[in-house]
Amino acid sequence: MLLARLARVSGEVAATSARSQKIKLLAELFRQAEPDDAPVAIAYLAGRLPQGRIGVGWSVLRHPVPPADTATLTVLGTDAALTALAAVAGPGSQAERLRLVQELLGAATEEEQRFLVGLLTGEVRQGALDAIAAEAIAAAAEVPVADVRRAVMLAGSLEEVARGLLAEGPSALAEFRLTVGRPVGPMLAHGAKSLAEAVDKAGRCAVEEKLDGIRVQVHRDGSYVRIYTRTLDDVTDRLPEITEAALALDAPCFILDGEVIALGDDGRPLPFQQIAGRFGSRVDVAAARAALPLSPVFFDVLAVGDQDLLDLPGDRRHAELVRLVPEERRVRRMVVEDPTDTTAREAAEAFWTETLRRGHEGVMVKALDAPYSAGRRGAAWLKVKPVHTLDLVVLAAEWGHGRRTGKLSNLHLGARGPNGTFVMLGKTFKGLTDVMLTWQTERLRELAVDETGYVVTVRPELVVEIAYDGLQTSTRYPAGVTLRFARVVRYREDKAAAEADTVETVLSAHDRPVPDALADAGPGEGPEASGEPGREG
Numbered sequence: 001m002l003l004a005r006l007a008r009v010s011g012e013v014a015a016t017s018a019r020s021q022k023i024k025l026l027a028e029l030f031r032q033a034e035p036d037d038a039p040v041a042i043a044y045l046a047g048r049l050p051q052g053r054i055g056v057g058w059s060v061l062r063h064p065v066p067p068a069d070t071a072t073l074t075v076l077g078t079d080a081a082l083t084a085l086a087a088v089a090g091p092g093s094q095a096e097r098l099r100l101v102q103e104l105l106g107a108a109t110e111e112e113q114r115f116l117v118g119l120l121t122g123e124v125r126q127g128a129l130d131a132i133a134a135e136a137i138a139a140a141a142e143v144p145v146a147d148v149r150r151a152v153m154l155a156g157s158l159e160e161v162a163r164g165l166l167a168e169g170p171s172a173l174a175e176f177r178l179t180v181g182r183p184v185g186p187m188l189a190h191g192a193k194s195l196a197e198a199v200d201k202a203g204r205c206a207v208e209e210k211l212d213g214i215r216v217q218v219h220r221d222g223s224y225v226r227i228y229t230r231t232l233d234d235v236t237d238r239l240p241e242i243t244e245a246a247l248a249l250d251a252p253c254f255i256l257d258g259e260v261i262a263l264g265d266d267g268r269p270l271p272f273q274q275i276a277g278r279f280g281s282r283v284d285v286a287a288a289r290a291a292l293p294l295s296p297v298f299f300d301v302l303a304v305g306d307q308d309l310l311d312l313p314g315d316r317r318h319a320e321l322v323r324l325v326p327e328e329r330r331v332r333r334m335v336v337e338d339p340t341d342t343t344a345r346e347a348a349e350a351f352w353t354e355t356l357r358r359g360h361e362g363v364m365v366k367a368l369d370a371p372y373s374a375g376r377r378g379a380a381w382l383k384v385k386p387v388h389t390l391d392l393v394v395l396a397a398e399w400g401h402g403r404r405t406g407k408l409s410n411l412h413l414g415a416r417g418p419n420g421t422f423v424m425l426g427k428t429f430k431g432l433t434d435v436m437l438t439w440q441t442e443r444l445r446e447l448a449v450d451e452t453g454y455v456v457t458v459r460p461e462l463v464v465e466i467a468y469d470g471l472q473t474s475t476r477y478p479a480g481v482t483l484r485f486a487r488v489v490r491y492r493e494d495k496a497a498a499e500a501d502t503v504e505t506v507l508s509a510h511d512r513p514v515p516d517a518l519a520d521a522g523p524g525e526g527p528e529a530s531g532e533p534g535r536e537g
Helices: 003-015 019-032 037-045 075-086 093-106 110-120 130-141 145-155 158-168 170-175 195-202 240-247 272-279 285-291 314-324 342-357 434-447 503-509 516-520
Strands: 188-191 205-210 214-221 224-229 253-261 295-304 333-336 362-367 377-384 388-399 408-416 422-428 448-452 455-458 463-468 470-473 481-484 487-491
Touching: 003 019, 003 037, 003 075, 003 110, 019 037, 019 130, 037 075, 037 130, 037 158, 075 093, 093 110, 130 145, 130 158, 145 158, 145 170, 158 170, 195 205, 195 342, 195 362, 195 377, 205 314, 205 342, 214 240, 214 272, 214 295, 224 240, 240 285, 240 295, 253 272, 253 314, 272 470, 295 314, 333 342, 342 362, 388 422, 388 434, 408 434, 408 463, 408 503, 422 481, 422 503, 434 448, 434 455, 434 487, 463 481
Parallel strands: 188 377
Antiparallel strands: 205 333, 205 362, 214 224, 214 253, 253 295, 362 377, 388 408, 388 455, 388 463, 408 422, 448 455, 463 487, 470 481
């Protein structure tokens, strides 16, 4: 398939808001595609690269290349070129990336160039997400969409299912079944604003501790154990203690869903960032384990022996989990049998309070009659976390790119420090509507005092309310921390910068000590204090 065909359909899908029309356009595309084209096309339409991050940014893409007159690039040829790009490393890699990118863009027509640049910069956002693509694949293969969704759930990959369907037809769906050693997409949760709202939506439900660790799926068949992450990466070799815990269970064959956490000497959970660092350790696993031992905590079971449990309701699956996993390896929970009962709701609120006191990030509310919908985000599981907000001061902003070109987008955020200083806590471009982008660009240009490259430094006068999930350690910022999942709520023109939150308040709210160095911070502690070179996105 020519890349031009894919680029054209991408544009047509972006131009329509009707879901049915998107599905029709994609179904026709897949009918014309070769089986091996489909996985790449699905990834591109969803705005992702099969290779992941390939080290190409605006420093490479800013050099214009004359487009080709005739479309000759194929989807698979483009994928091969991007695979070669991803493999570039070592001395001279930047120059080699530039050469390969210019070679690829030089072979592309103007329409293909726009599509490729959007793909490389993360600006392909035409709504052709996996859910729509799954319906389109079903229409192209003339099979029920429910059958395709289940196959995707069991395969853990829409791309794999699409290739099989287009190559073999409907019979290919029978090949996708729950199998030990082949991970499935984990069941996901929607957010709820409060515990009360979540319980009302779920009905008869379980309220469980929400652990701030790393999601794992543990497969065992006899002495064979494999451990997969939420993104279905195999991390077995990095987690010997999780393998040992799986082998210690009585059942010889199972698939468990859970979380890997680390506990401090006081029994409280350690920050996610430390766990993530342990996961990233590939060299001396024994030393990493000695420095930071990890523990599995399980909350669901997908299979035991040759029995597939996915379609069982949640309370039946939990009964199987209790038979299989000892209490110390299971997530703490309580059951709300009747959500209209005041005593039950009060008990749930007490559980929520105790969970936060124990250092966990919130609770999960799970409908007890719901099956395990692998790979899907549904209303049967709801996550509830306390919402943290801060009033911070905008210290600088970065010029956007892609559809935000010409707009000041990525905000540098600071809290009030000692001696009239402002201490940078992080950046965000999340939560900004088009109206807010336009307004803040005009306002920040009025406050601008310097422009260096793509960063515009402003007078620290504009206060913005920021929601965030917590703090994480960062050596890039003067306070030693940065905001986790920060997003803009609203601007607070009713507040002066002198009324913004202090860095001491921010740190004390999360039991973090104020670094001694901040006491000596001069008035120049501004947006570049972090030394962070990153751009928006």
